[in-house]
Amino acid sequence: MFIAKVVGSVVATRKTGVMVGHELLLVESYRLDESRTGMKAVGRSHVVVDALGAAEGEYVLVVQGSSARMTPETRPLPVDAAVVGIVDSVHVGQTTIRFE
Secondary structure (H helix, E strand, O other): OEEEEEEEEEOOOOOOHHHOOOEEEEEEEEEEOOOOOOEEEEEEEEEEEEOOOOOOOOEEEEEEHHHHHOOOOOOOOOOOEEEEEEOOEEEEOOEEEEOO
8 A cells, every 4th residue: 555646637538347436546656754744755756546526736545456446446456556545645754744
């Protein structure tokens, strides 16, 4: 599982039938910065299926592999990455990083 920022969406007008109606997002992976007081992009992008309605600019929790198919919404889908949460904040020691 990792934290990512939604940077866009992916449109595929031709796709396998079970994928019709499922939104695909382009997300960029993030990690703690060196000071551990903020987040920093790691330079990797992923296409993920989104069943939660995440918006561009929001930070999300992403799972990969078989975990991506363990929610009721994603179980029948041929995916290996999915949004499973929208992040409100991260707590590290005495620091709270808020995503609002």
